[in-house]
Amino acid sequence: MVRYARVGTNVGTVAARLARAQLLGRGRDDATNARLFREALGNLRGPLMKLAQMLSTIPDALPAEYASELAQLQSNAPPMGWPFVRRRMAAELGPDWQSKFAGFERQAAAAASLGQVHRATTLDGEQVACKLQYPEMQSAVEADLQQFKLILALHRRMDPAIDTSEISEEIAARLREELDYRREARHAALYAEMLKPYGTIRVPKVYEDLSTGRLLTMTWLEGKPMLHFKEHSLQARNLLGRHLYDAWWQPFCNYGSIHGDPHLGNYTAVVDEKDEPIGLNLLDYGCIRLFHARFVAGVVDLYHGLMSNDRARIVHAYETWGFIGLSNELIEALNIWARFIYGPLMDDRVRPIAEGVAPGQYGRREAYAVHRTLKERGPVKVPREFVFMDRAAIGLGSVLIHLRAELNFHQLFNNxxxxxxxxxxxxxxxxxxxxTGMDPLEE
Structure with missing residues (x-):
């Protein structure tokens, strides 16, 4: 109840300011309001901050000023102190939990919005990462989701080019899933199975006897951050780019699964004695999205439709994804976005994923062009399944821009x-x- 009040007060303050400006006929100062909004959410930490981060990476789900400000929210939060950690570990593994480890580092190796990670050593001498969820996260998530609906409702009233109702439902579902560490453990096992043919992409092993629904113990994978290689040779950066591409596109094209949160913090590189990359560590499995085969078919159909300029096939792909009531104007608006996303895949040459674009601006220009049409001809309801596919494609592109990789994406995709x-x-x-112990998707 206290958190709900705090969230409501912070969000409500910005909402009231916007409403007052509209009532008095004053111009909207989106830059200032967006900054205040970001500061309000950043002070709260926790689930709502993660929701804002998710929303900021979905082009045109929020006005550009808001997306830019929310993108600045950092995922690092102050870690829990040792007495708190000790009580939480006892709640998950019992009062004798320390006897189940040969060593457990008191200082967190990383802390984020929903939990923190500690490095530990098993009784067999294995180095592991213990991902420990903060207490009361489920109730905090539900409180924050209610205010999240207010954020999107406010946007729909102020700028109704896109119906964000499906976006809201999809993000809420994925965030609730992130609280279930047993589900994340199954996701890790699924990715180990899907990426088995790619020996240079490493997936951590889950230690089930040291894991619960709110504690996940996995292999500690040594590696270096992606940005460490920004000044390495083009060959080294391209190798990492190829691994990133395989880790994301191969599970989707072959199994209908995507890693819905591809950002720099979820990858590290395996290096040799000369500090050259030789492999990739895929670290986090909290945000995995599974699709029916027909959705994957829609992605392939749209590619072939764009390549051959086959309008009927393009429209069929959009309808396969769940877009309804598409006028000619809305189809053209969607095509602007599709040609941007598919552009590197359609261009049969070695090239960067985007040319002359900063990572934080990837997709913004095209989203603005789409927005202008939707504002005149929309709104259009974005289908749930489309949300994280779109977000993840932008996230992967941004990582490749950071690396400055140059690949023939056309050949990679066709393969x-x-x-x-x-x-x-x-x-x-x-x-x-x-x-891997998961239930097949229901129709």
């Missing part, structure tokens, strides 16, 4: 879909889910 069929994707996905 990934070479033997594509809905039946094969559905069969592979079902087999992998059963093998």
């Amino acid at each position: 990934a879909i070479e033997d594509f069929s809905m039946a094969k994707v559905a069969a592979r996905q079902a087999a992998a889910l059963v093998k």
